[in-house]
Each structure stands twice: as C-alpha cells, then as structure tokens.
Amino acid sequence: MNSTARRLPRMVQKLLGLLGLLAVLVGCKPADGPWTPAEKRLMASLVLTSKLPESTGNYVADEPRAAKLGQALFFDKALSGDGKVACATCHEPQKYFTDGRRQAQGMGATSRNAPTVLGAGWFPFVFLDGRKDSLWSQALGPIEADNEHGFDRLALAHALYDRYRQPYEAVFGSMPNLADVQRFPAHGKPVELDRAHPLQRAWAAMQMADQEAVNQVFAHFGKAIEAFERHLQPQPAPFDHYVKAVLAGNTNGGGQLDPAAQRGLRAFMGRAGCVNCHNGPLLSDRGFHNLGLPGAKDDKGQMLTGIDGGRTMGAGKVKLDPFRCGQAHSDAKECDELRFLDPRFADFVGAFKTPSLRNVAMTAPYFHAGQAQNLREVLDFYRTLPGRAQLGHREFTLQPLPGSVDADDMIAFLNSLTGPLPAVEWLGPPKDRL
Amino acid sequence: MKGSHFLLLGIIAFAACGKPAVPAPAPANTGGVPAAAVVAAPAVATAPAxxxxxxxxxxxxxxxxxxxxxxxxxxxxxxxxxxxxxxxxxxxxxxxxxxxxxxxxxxxxxxxxxxxxxxxxxxxxxxxxxxxxxxxxxxxxxxxxxxxxxxxxxxxxxxxxxxxxxxxxxxx
CATH class of the missing domain: 2.60.40.2480 (Periplasmic metal-binding protein Tp34-type)
Known part of the structure; x- marks a missing residue:
C-alpha cells in the first residue's frame, strides 16, 4: 500500500479519497449496468400502448354522443336514492378516479376499495372479483346497490326520460312512454330472494314487455357510461418515456428515471418478481390472485367483519348475470371469455383482480379492502407476508421480498408510473349542452 | 492527513459501495447484469416471440x-x-x-x-x-x-x- 501510495501524486490520492467519500454520501448506489436484451424486451412489454381493446357488447362504445351523455350521467348525483351520490363520488377525477378511502362509501359503507376507472376498459372482467364481463354492465351494479347509489332501474329510467330524453334518443332511439305511470311506476327493480320487497312487488306487477323496455333503458345507461369511460385512459408516464428512449439507443433513457427508479425497475422485473403478475402495458395480468392478505379496517379503525370470497364468487355471478355477454341486451354474441371461464378454478378462492400499477402512487389506499394506507405498507406486506390467507391459500409463487430489494428504490420506480390525467374536457361534467 | 490515508479512505469508501441493494457485478458472460437478477428474472430471452x-x-x-x-x-x-x-x-x-x-x-x-x-x-x-x-x-x-x-x-x-x-x- 505504501509503495503504491508513494507512486501516486498527493493530489491524486486526495482526489481518490474524496471521490470515495462522495460516493458514500450520495448513497453508493451506482447504476446496475446496462440493460440486457432480455431486460429490454421485458421492459418494452410494459410500455403503454394506445390500442384499447374493443368493447364487449356495446355498439355505441366509441360513439362521441354516447360518450358525452355518459359523461353527464357519470357526474350526476341525482341518480341516487339521496341525491348525493354520483359515479364520481367514488371515482373522483383529481384522485385519479379513486376516492382516497380504504373502502368505498356511497349511501352506506362498502367492504371494498374503489378501484380506478382509468384503464378499466382493458380488463375482460370488471370489479375486484370480476363479477361483470363488460364496462357497461359494471355500471349497472352500483346504481341499484343499497350502499352505493341506492337507486332502482325504474327511477333511473324516469330520470333519463325527464332530463336526458333528447340526447338519449339521439344515441339510442325512442324511449318507452315512461310518462305512463300506470305501466311504469316511479320505483321498482328485481330483488332476488325477497318477493315481499316493495321494489320487487312494483317490478313484478309490470307487464313483461314493459320490464324489458326498462331493462333496455337501464342497459343503455350503462353503455353511455362505458362510452365515456373509454376516454379515461392512463397517459404515458416517465417510465414509458424512459423505456422508449432506451429502446431508441439512449443509454440514460433521456434522464426520465433517476438511478433509484432504475434500480427499482430492475428489481421489479427481476429479484422482486413483481412482473410475474404486474405485466403488460397496464402492469396487470388482468387475472386474479390470492395474496393472503390480513383482514381490513374501516376508516374508523374498526375491523371489517366477514370474509370475502373474491373471485370464486365473482366467477359464479358473472356466469349468471342477466346483462352478461350474449344475453338480450348485449350486442355481442361471441362470448369466449365467459364460455371458457371455469368458476371452479381452485385458485379463485379468496383471489382478487391484479390491479393496474399505472398511476399507483396516486391511488392509495391499496389492496382490495384498503389494507395498506401507502406504498411503503404495501412493500412491508410483501417483505414479510404475515399470517395466512383468510380463505383458500396464498399464491404459491409469492415469496417474501429479498432483503436486497430496497423499498425506496421500488417506490421511486412506482412513482415513475404516474402520468398526467386524461384531457381536462373529461374531468368533469360536459361544459356544452347535450 | 497523509496522502496514503486519503488513498486508503478512497479504497474503503469504494469498497463500501459494493454492499447496498445493488447486487454484485455478474460474471462477464451475463453481460454485466446482477447475478441475482439473472437467476430470479423470468427467462424471457429464450421464450419464442x-x-x-x-x-x-x-x-x-x-x-x-x-x-x-x-x-x-x-x-x-x-x-x-x-x-x-x-x-x-x-x-x-x-x-x-x-x-x-x-x-x-x-x-x-x-x-x-x-x-x-x-x-x-x-x-x-x-x-x-x-x-x-x-x-x-x-x-x-x-x-x-x-x-x-x-x-x-x-x-x-x-x-x-x-x-x-x-x-x-x-x-x-
């Protein structure tokens, strides 16, 4: 050492020492090295594409007038039992179409976190348990749920007739004569397993043809909502710009990701194994997995009661949904997604949909019932995988995050998935008259 | 502090930089990718397009x-x-x-x-x-x-x- 030191000028020795110290002070985390062809190929597969899948069974899905109508309906609080709940209540534009709550809150408390609407059109099955097979049929569920909009399909049809008749008929054609309250009572809906329910009795008293006419209006409502929601797409994020730059030969990715985010990306695709389920342009395999999550607390800190069956219930429900693909109000007749769906798939028990990680930093809390308040809690869960699955079994491939995976790096990478909101014209009710 | 001390400090500091979350450099035949990542990452290089x-x-x-x-x-x-x-x-x-x-x-x-x-x-x-x-x-x-x-x-x-x-x- 001394002989080497003697051969180097004193200034060079000082410089080396200071450089070493500096490296320690700035974190000692140099880039991991150039991306390999395999890594490039994998990261390329995660880049956002503009090719939105076709709608399932909605012939007006890409009709501009339907989108404007759906936009107005999405923000209309009058379409609820108490006049205070709109779709936008749980899907607030400025919160990236989530609500910031552990569990969604409509007219009452629900047991699940409100997922973002951004990119929802990419998923063949909708809701966290996939109990709907299209965006338009999804929109029908919350309307009649007592703890969400608390509305009913007859009241909805009347509201459309009274306030949206002209734009509705411009898209879907003539409405039934809902002014005839003898044929079309003010309220009513099918209520399964409760024939004595007043809404069920009102519904059952109607002619079958009139019931079908109301169901048609109900389905059209959902189709207008879907036409709007198809404009709510995740936008390219720094991650996408980085990958495109790297693929174009720019080794530093245009400076779009800092070294921590790059290390996070490498771990995401490698050691951490996240990409096994969070893959493709939405960073979701669009499948369902059981993470073995603990029970959830509500916003007051009380534990929720009951155990959620997740996908195993949703898969059964979607097979029986009256508004599913191939049924009277669907415009699709080829329904391979449903035809080959196996509700008895063992790993569906206690499983929930893999969420997109697009804009994930903006959509806390996380997991299907808001079990994690922030991304660090999410990583803490994956680090330790505490406890056992409440139902079924935890995904076999899920292993605790290795100690070498740095939480700060992972969060830096996840932050790089935040893109801008969609065009401002879609972030509130339509400004122009319908 | 003598010049040799600065050099020693530099060597120690650089050596310390090999310890954090970043994995150790991989053998030459992995193209410089961390060995741990090569083991755990999906083997997409061999998958058909x-x-x-x-x-x-x-x-x-x-x-x-x-x-x-x-x-x-x-x-x-x-x-x-x-x-x-x-x-x-x-x-x-x-x-x-x-x-x-x-x-x-x-x-x-x-x-x-x-x-x-x-x-x-x-x-x-x-x-x-x-x-x-x-x-x-x-x-x-x-x-x-x-x-x-x-x-x-x-x-x-x-x-x-x-x-x-x-x-x-x-x-x-």
Missing amino acids: VGTAMELGGTSKAGKYKITFSFNVENMGALFAPVTRVQHFDGSPLPADATVVVDATMPAHHHGMMTKPETTQLVPGQFRTQGMRLHMQGNWVFSVQVREGDQTDSLDLPFEQPPEALPADAAK
Missing part, C-alpha cells in the same frame, strides 16, 4: 402415439386454439371415436389455467382445442391425453410463454 408459429410434439409416454401440437404464440392472457394431430406410432390413423384432452399447467406455480377448454374433432386424428389461456409468462407444460377405447396415453410438452409483445406504437 409473440406471433411465432409453434409446432411441438413427440412420442407419447407409453409409446402408443405420435403427437404434434400446433399453435401461434399469443400474448399472455389471450385465448388461443391449438390443433393436435395424433396418429398411432406405426403410422396408422386414429379411429373416429378416439378423443383428446388438452390441459396446461405451471408446475412451479402449482396451478393450471383459469379456463376450461373444449376440444372438438376436426377429422379423425385431428383436434382443435378452444379456450386455452396462459395467463402468466414463464414455464408452462401442455398435457395432451389421448383416449382410445379404454386405453389412454399422454405427452407433456414444455413451453415458455413470453411477456406481452412490444406494441407497434411503443417505439414512436
């Missing part, structure tokens, strides 16, 4: 049949419909009442597909299976089971599902 016309096949386990299994590699999660061709090992054709069952599993993940495929006979000895879906990238095993009367024989065919294809507009 989306769109590749695949023809897998071989002799069934008990030696009764020659089987070929053809399909186009689809994006992960997309439904696809492979065609299976079966003949007796001696080259004689399969009778019309023979049936085929096709399945796929990920042995390392202890699971199969989320779908329930249906296989129909196109002509004797040739079958199409609809409703196949490989919902994860990585190593799968197709299982082709042939039933002829009360006799069965099968063949397992490993396949590596690639990640989603690079969208055409991704590089723009």
Whole structure:
C-alpha cells in the first residue's frame, strides 16, 4: 500500500479519497449496468400502448354522443336514492378516479376499495372479483346497490326520460312512454330472494314487455357510461418515456428515471418478481390472485367483519348475470371469455383482480379492502407476508421480498408510473349542452 | 492527513459501495447484469416471440402415439386454439371415436389455467382445442391425453410463454 501510495501524486490520492467519500454520501448506489436484451424486451412489454381493446357488447362504445351523455350521467348525483351520490363520488377525477378511502362509501359503507376507472376498459372482467364481463354492465351494479347509489332501474329510467330524453334518443332511439305511470311506476327493480320487497312487488306487477323496455333503458345507461369511460385512459408516464428512449439507443433513457427508479425497475422485473403478475402495458395480468392478505379496517379503525370470497364468487355471478355477454341486451354474441371461464378454478378462492400499477402512487389506499394506507405498507406486506390467507391459500409463487430489494428504490420506480390525467374536457361534467 | 490515508479512505469508501441493494457485478458472460437478477428474472430471452408459429410434439409416454401440437404464440392472457394431430406410432390413423384432452399447467406455480377448454374433432386424428389461456409468462407444460377405447396415453410438452409483445406504437 505504501509503495503504491508513494507512486501516486498527493493530489491524486486526495482526489481518490474524496471521490470515495462522495460516493458514500450520495448513497453508493451506482447504476446496475446496462440493460440486457432480455431486460429490454421485458421492459418494452410494459410500455403503454394506445390500442384499447374493443368493447364487449356495446355498439355505441366509441360513439362521441354516447360518450358525452355518459359523461353527464357519470357526474350526476341525482341518480341516487339521496341525491348525493354520483359515479364520481367514488371515482373522483383529481384522485385519479379513486376516492382516497380504504373502502368505498356511497349511501352506506362498502367492504371494498374503489378501484380506478382509468384503464378499466382493458380488463375482460370488471370489479375486484370480476363479477361483470363488460364496462357497461359494471355500471349497472352500483346504481341499484343499497350502499352505493341506492337507486332502482325504474327511477333511473324516469330520470333519463325527464332530463336526458333528447340526447338519449339521439344515441339510442325512442324511449318507452315512461310518462305512463300506470305501466311504469316511479320505483321498482328485481330483488332476488325477497318477493315481499316493495321494489320487487312494483317490478313484478309490470307487464313483461314493459320490464324489458326498462331493462333496455337501464342497459343503455350503462353503455353511455362505458362510452365515456373509454376516454379515461392512463397517459404515458416517465417510465414509458424512459423505456422508449432506451429502446431508441439512449443509454440514460433521456434522464426520465433517476438511478433509484432504475434500480427499482430492475428489481421489479427481476429479484422482486413483481412482473410475474404486474405485466403488460397496464402492469396487470388482468387475472386474479390470492395474496393472503390480513383482514381490513374501516376508516374508523374498526375491523371489517366477514370474509370475502373474491373471485370464486365473482366467477359464479358473472356466469349468471342477466346483462352478461350474449344475453338480450348485449350486442355481442361471441362470448369466449365467459364460455371458457371455469368458476371452479381452485385458485379463485379468496383471489382478487391484479390491479393496474399505472398511476399507483396516486391511488392509495391499496389492496382490495384498503389494507395498506401507502406504498411503503404495501412493500412491508410483501417483505414479510404475515399470517395466512383468510380463505383458500396464498399464491404459491409469492415469496417474501429479498432483503436486497430496497423499498425506496421500488417506490421511486412506482412513482415513475404516474402520468398526467386524461384531457381536462373529461374531468368533469360536459361544459356544452347535450 | 497523509496522502496514503486519503488513498486508503478512497479504497474503503469504494469498497463500501459494493454492499447496498445493488447486487454484485455478474460474471462477464451475463453481460454485466446482477447475478441475482439473472437467476430470479423470468427467462424471457429464450421464450419464442409473440406471433411465432409453434409446432411441438413427440412420442407419447407409453409409446402408443405420435403427437404434434400446433399453435401461434399469443400474448399472455389471450385465448388461443391449438390443433393436435395424433396418429398411432406405426403410422396408422386414429379411429373416429378416439378423443383428446388438452390441459396446461405451471408446475412451479402449482396451478393450471383459469379456463376450461373444449376440444372438438376436426377429422379423425385431428383436434382443435378452444379456450386455452396462459395467463402468466414463464414455464408452462401442455398435457395432451389421448383416449382410445379404454386405453389412454399422454405427452407433456414444455413451453415458455413470453411477456406481452412490444406494441407497434411503443417505439414512436
């Protein structure tokens, strides 16, 4: 050492020492090295594409007038039992179409976190348990749920007739004569397993043809909502710009990701194994997995009661949904997604949909019932995988995050998935008259 | 502080930089990628590209049949419909009442597909299976089971599902 030191000028020795110290002070985390062809190929597969899948069974899905109508309906609080709940209540534009709550809150408390609407059109099955097979049929569920909009399909049809008749008929054609309250009572809906329910009795008293006419209006409502929601797409994020730059030969990715985010990306695709389920342009395999999550607390800190069956219930429900693909109000007749769906798939028990990680930093809390308040809690869960699955079994491939995976790096990478909101014209009710 | 002390400090400081979350440099043949990442990352380098016309096949386990299994590699999660061709090992054709069952599993993940495929006979000895879906990238095993009367024989065919294809507009 001394002989080497003697051969180097004193200034060079000082410089080396200071450089070493500096490296320690700035974190000692140099880039991991150039991306390999395999890594490039994998990261390329995660880049956002503009090719939105076709709608399932909605012939007006890409009709501009339907989108404007759906936009107005999405923000209309009058379409609820108490006049205070709109779709936008749980899907607030400025919160990236989530609500910031552990569990969604409509007219009452629900047991699940409100997922973002951004990119929802990419998923063949909708809701966290996939109990709907299209965006338009999804929109029908919350309307009649007592703890969400608390509305009913007859009241909805009347509201459309009274306030949206002209734009509705411009898209879907003539409405039934809902002014005839003898044929079309003010309220009513099918209520399964409760024939004595007043809404069920009102519904059952109607002619079958009139019931079908109301169901048609109900389905059209959902189709207008879907036409709007198809404009709510995740936008390219720094991650996408980085990958495109790297693929174009720019080794530093245009400076779009800092070294921590790059290390996070490498771990995401490698050691951490996240990409096994969070893959493709939405960073979701669009499948369902059981993470073995603990029970959830509500916003007051009380534990929720009951155990959620997740996908195993949703898969059964979607097979029986009256508004599913191939049924009277669907415009699709080829329904391979449903035809080959196996509700008895063992790993569906206690499983929930893999969420997109697009804009994930903006959509806390996380997991299907808001079990994690922030991304660090999410990583803490994956680090330790505490406890056992409440139902079924935890995904076999899920292993605790290795100690070498740095939480700060992972969060830096996840932050790089935040893109801008969609065009401002879609972030509130339509400004122009319908 | 002497110059040699600065040098020593520098060496120690640089050495310390090898310890954090960043894995150790990999051997030269891995192209500089951290060794841990090479081990754990999905082995996408060997997977066929989306769109590749695949023809897998071989002799069934008990030696009764020659089987070929053809399909186009689809994006992960997309439904696809492979065609299976079966003949007796001696080259004689399969009778019309023979049936085929096709399945796929990920042995390392202890699971199969989320779908329930249906296989129909196109002509004797040739079958199409609809409703196949490989919902994860990585190593799968197709299982082709042939039933002829009360006799069965099968063949397992490993396949590596690639990640989603690079969208055409991704590089723009």
